[in-house]
Amino acid sequence: MFFKPQFYLSLFVFLAGPILFAENTGPQTVEELRQAIEKVLKERQTPGAAVAIVSRDKIEWMAGLGLADEAANQPVTTKTIFRIGSTSKEFVALAALKLQEEGKLKLTDTLRQWVPEYPVENAWESTDPVRLVHLLEQTSGIPDCRFSEYAHNDSTPVTLAQALNFAPQYRVIRWRPGSRYAYSSVGPALVAAVIEKASGQRFEDYVRDNFFVPLQMHTASYFLTPEVQSNLTTMYWSRSHKVASYSHLIYRPSGAVNASVEDMANYVRFHLMRGSFDGRQILREASIDRLEVPTTLPSAQAGVTVGYGLYNRAMFSRGYEWHGHNGNHDACFVTMEYCPELGIGLVVMLNSNNVSAFARVNNLVRLYAMRHAPEKASPPAGPMPAIVNQDFNGLYANIAPRDEGYRDFMEYFGSIRKIRVEEKEMIMMRGALRWVPVSGNLFRLHDGAKPELAVITGENGETLLQCYLGTFRRISKFGFWSVQYGMLYSFGILLSSVLFAVVWGLRLAFGRLKNAGPLGPRTWPLVGVVGIVGFIAFYLKVQEGHIHIVGTMNIWSVGLMLDTLLIPLSATFCVAGLWRHRKTPMNRVAYWHAVLVTLGLVFITGFGLAWGLIGIRTWA
Secondary structure, three states, rough: OOHHHHHHHHHHHHHHHHHOOOOOOOOOOOOHHHHHHHHHHHOOOEEEOOOOEEOOOOOEEEEEEEEEOOOOEOOOOOEEEEEEEHHHHHHHHHHHHHHHHOOOOOOOHHHHOOOOOOOOEEEOOOOOEEEHHHHHHOOOOOOOHHHHHHHOOOOOOOHHHHHHHOOHHHHHHOOOOOOOOOOOOOOHHHHHHHHHHHHHHHHHHHHHHHHHOOOOOOEEEOOOOHHHHHHHHOOEOOOOEEEOOOOOOOHHHHHEEEEHHHHHHHHHHHHOOOOOEEEOOOOOOOHHHHHHOOOOHHHHHHHHOOOOOOOOOOEEEOEEEEEEEEEEEOOEEEEEEOOOOEEEEEEEEEEOOHHHHHHHHHHHHHHOOOOOOOOOOOOOOOOOOOOOHHHHHHEEEOOOOOOOOOHOOHHHHHOOOEEEEOOEEEEEEOOOOEEEEOOOEEEOOOOOOOOOOEEEOOOOEEEEEEEOOOOEEEHHHHHHHHHHHHEEEEEEEHHHHHHHHHHHHHHOOOOOOOOOOOOOHHHHHHHHHHHHHHHHHHHHOOOOOHHHHHHOOOOOHHHOOOOOHHHHHHHHHHHHHHOOOOOOOOHHHHHHHHHHHHHHHHHOOOOOOOHOOOOOOOOO
């Protein structure tokens, strides 16, 4: 909630961008590509970008475009440093794979056997303990960071041990490990603690010695070193165009790497060379293969081989399988992608969190990189599974949210998709994703080449859909639309109470309000309106660069808590007042309008209590 939309938008761009932001024809020359990117930057008011296109044995093109600092008129160069955000996570997986090659750990090892000092509460521990592979594939069930963890900003910086001891009470496993996928930035930090024990080195030092140095990523660092500070781009929030401050992440393994496009170009080549770089084998090819494949989910065991591997995502573009990861942090957007079959890869780095600019530049660069690759025809469709028929039509929601409680409700409602089954395909109406049967209960996207979705049976016997978007279960249409129309009614009737208040307030002020009766039934709904307006104002304020407001106890976050308490308080007094004055002489239109407004307040109160929105303490 509040700032998380940027994560979902970046995931959307990585997976759906090739389809939804596709151009008819891409640039055919470097100069055309440069001009196209510069046009996007200008149109989307994005100051600067760094781009690289690589093959297995060389950098095909690399450039800085636009400005790294608008105030100083300083251009972006290939040595300009960006914050790569969650793209950092894959270094955790690479380190674990290297230690496995050396016989120092196994991905199947349990978390408890390595770091019992950092316990997780797992109701399935006796039969299904959390294993390293669950954390690496984001299938452990551990929730994402709390706002207080995101807001932690200590420049000292903190040690990994201090970070993992900051909020251990929230490490609660929410479902059987390995059964569902949900993204979390806590998991990489736990694996990093295991890496420290297995290697005998600080995590950041191990990654530097075993990856940054041999890959000649000369300026890459997890810390704000003097070199990083002198070459770091200024970062700009896209809406306000204000400068974003550098934040010191509490869980550095999850997203703190700073790197230039030169660093990242070498990193992509390492993937294309299947673990080697400039003649040196850093990781075995089998380890890179393992990096790219999911194994723990029921859908993977059913035959889905394309999805989220070890902090490594897969997607298809024009029939070709691409891998990589993207990230956004402190208003930087970064992606690294590579296609093993074509032997090409790319890096795109923006110093603004403008989603549209990022998607368009990313697509332009990919189109240019693939300009000589013929579009591949999709394999023939298989028969539609018997279980997927007209009775399968309906609404489905993701039951594996990234967050929990009040942080989950926006993700839940944002995940709901209508599914319609046709003769030869199953359509997810939101996003217009067309799923074509392959074999058994497996489906691929209409332009994909491998299965990416499986129809599975859940632990309770219910039918589920599992793919890179999540684990979906059918929900009641009545329940869904009841909430939608209930909220529409509630906000509409509350708005009318404000308009009514203007009318009767003026009439009262001029002594023209006849048969007014008690003012309580008219005024108490306005208290609830104040609470709702306060909640919305808080949401709008913290959209860009204000995580410290959400994650710490301050006048804004305490004010939000008090605002949400005004809603049930208003509803309670409205109900009590209406009952008390049910026979009191007063304008009956005003009375029954107050009844309708009270029903709206009661509905919103019930919704807020159900999702933990009443009395929320975002700093806890």
